[in-house]
Amino acid sequence: MSRHLLLYLLLGSLSACTTVAPPPISTTPAPASTPAVSSPTPTAASAPPPVVPVPQPPQPPVSTSKPVLNEAQGRALLDRLLPPRISDRQGWNNDIVTAFTALKIPYRADNFCAVAAVIEQESSWQADPTVPNLPAIVWEKIGERANKYLVPLPVVKAALLKTSPNGKSYKARIDNLRTEREMNLLFEDMSAEASKLGLPMNMKNPIRTGGPMQVSVEFAEAHVKIWPYPYQSGNSIRNDVFTRRGGIYFGSAILLQYPAPYQDMIYRFADFNAGRYSSRNAALQAAISQLTGRKLALDGDLLSYTGKQASGSTYQALLSLRSRLDMSQSAIERDLQQEKNSALAQTELYRKVFALADRQAGKPLARERMPQIDLHSPKISRKLTTQWFADKVNGRYQACMARQ
Template identity: 50%
Template structure:
C-alpha cells in the first residue's frame, strides 16, 4: 500500500517514500480505507494546498503579517508605533521580533514568532492573548482549531512532546489532521467534489447548501447558498438568520413550530441533520413544488477571503481544481510506474 501511495505522488515530490509512510499511517490510525479514490483525494488536496510540501512557503508573508498586526492593534486601540517599538525587542533567537517577521517565509515560522512574542513580551499578552493569527497550517492547510477539537474526541495516535498546533506543521501531523478533516466523517455524497467543497467551506456545507436551495424554492425567498444554516455571531440565538427565517415562513406547510425548526437546524454540522423531520419534509415539499427531485448536494457559493489570497477565488473554484487533480491522479494509477524503494 505504501508503494502504491508513493507511485501516485507527483514525480517532483521530495522524499516520496516518507510521504507514503505518513499518509498510510494516517489512514490506519483513522480507520479510513486507503482505496484508490481516497488516496487520490488526499493527494489532490495536498497538491492544491501546498504542492506536497510539509511546510510550504507563502509569498509576501512578512508583509501580510505586519498588516495583520496593525489591524489587531487598531481593533484593540493600541497605537501602531507602540507595537512596532515592542517588536524591536530581542527575541529568544537573538534577532528582534520585527527582523524575524521581515524574514519569515512559512506559517510555521510565523506561528512560532507569535508564540514567542505572546509568552515573552507584556504587550504581547495584551495584544494577542491566546489568539495566534496563524489559523491553518501543514501540507493540507488544515484548520488548527479543527485539529485541537479533533483530539478532544480522538486522542492523537502518535507519540509527541509538541503541542497540537506544532504537530499540524509537521508532515505527519499535517497529513493526519488533513485526512481526518477530508474523509473522517460520514456523508452520502455521490461525488467526491462535494467533500472537496466541504474541506474548504466546512463539513456538510455542500449538503446544507442543497437544503438552502430547497428552502429558497419552497419559500420563494432568495438565500445565499453558503452552507450556513444558522446565523453566526454572539447573538445568534436571539436573531434568526435568513435561512431560518425562510424556513419559518413555511412552518405551516412543514407542520413544524419555530422551536422544532431551530432544533433541527442546530444539527447542521452533523450527519444527524439528514434524519431530521425538517430535512425530510423540506425536500418532500420542494420536490413536489418543482415536480422533480432536487439535488441533495450543491457546491456552496462562497467567495474566499484571506490575507494570503490576492485574487477573487471561490469554494467552487477550489473544489473544481482539486477534482481535476483527483482525476489526474486516477489516470496516473492506470499507468504502471516503478515506485521508489521503501
C-alpha cells in the same frame, strides 16, 4: 509609544493575516478540472467555523468486487498514485498510510487521491508551505493599524528591535517570515514572554491554519479529545499541525473521516474549504428557496444566533413554511441545530422540505450543491470562491486517479 499599544498593533496585525482559513495559493498549474454543478453567481459569505462531529470512517461503496487492501498493498497502491517527482516520496507515502491506518480510513485509490489532491493544491507537496510576500503582508497590516492610532511605522519598527527568545529581534523575524509555522512560533514566543511584554497571560494565538493541508488548529485540538492520536506530540497539538505527519493526519481526518452523502468527491473538497456538510446544506437551501421564492445565499450556513435568539435568512424562510411543513418553530430550530452533523439528513425537517420541493419540481432535486462562498484573506489577491477551490482540487484528483 506605550509597550501595550505596540504589542496591540502587532498582535492585531498577525491576527488579521491569519484569521481566514484559505491558505497560500499554490502556483503549480492544475490539470483541467471536471465541470462542477452549475450554480448561481457567488455571494459574499464567511466560511462556517470548524466543528468536530464524532469521527466516523467513510464507508466503502455498497457494491464493490474489489477486496479490502492490507497495509502493504495500500502502500504499493499509494506509490503508484503519488506524483513522480516529489521530494521525499517515501516519507509522504509513510505519513499518509500511517494516518489512514490510525483513522481507519480504507486504503482505496479515491481516498488516497483525495488527500493527495488537497496536499498538492494547498502546499505543492511542501511540508511547510511558504506564503509569498509574507513579511510585506504583515508590515502592511501593522502599518494600517499604526496609522489608525497615529503612530508612524518607523517608530513601530524601532520598538520591535527588542530581542525575542530565539536571539533575533521581533523586527528581524517579521522581515524574514516565510511560512505560517514561523508566524506561529513567533506568536508562541510572544505568549511565553507575555508577562515581560505586558501582555495578557491567557492571550490566544491567532494563527488558525497550517501544514501541508492547511488544516484548522481548532479542529486538531478537538479531534485528539475524541480519537486516539498515533504520534507522541513533541510540544503541543498546535505545533504538530505545522509538521508534515501531523498536517496529513488531521487533514485526512477532516476531509475523509465522516460519512458524506455525496456521489462525487468534488463535494468533499467543497466541504473541506467551507465546512463539513456545506454541500448538503447548500442543496437544502436551494430547495427552501424554491419553495418560498426567497433568494437565499447558498453558503451551507443554516442557522445563526443573535445573542441567544435563533436567526438567519434560511431560518426565517423556514418559519414562513411552518404550516406547509406542519412543524413548530422550536422543532424547526431543533432540527437545524444538526446542520454540521450527518443526523440532519434523518430529521423531520430535512425529509419534509425535500418531499415538498420534489413534488413542486416534479422530480427529485439534488441532495448536494456547490456552496457559493467568496474567499477573503490578505493572502488572496484575486476573487476566489469555494467552487474555484473545489474545481482546482478536483482537477488534481482526476489526474491522480488516472495514474492507477
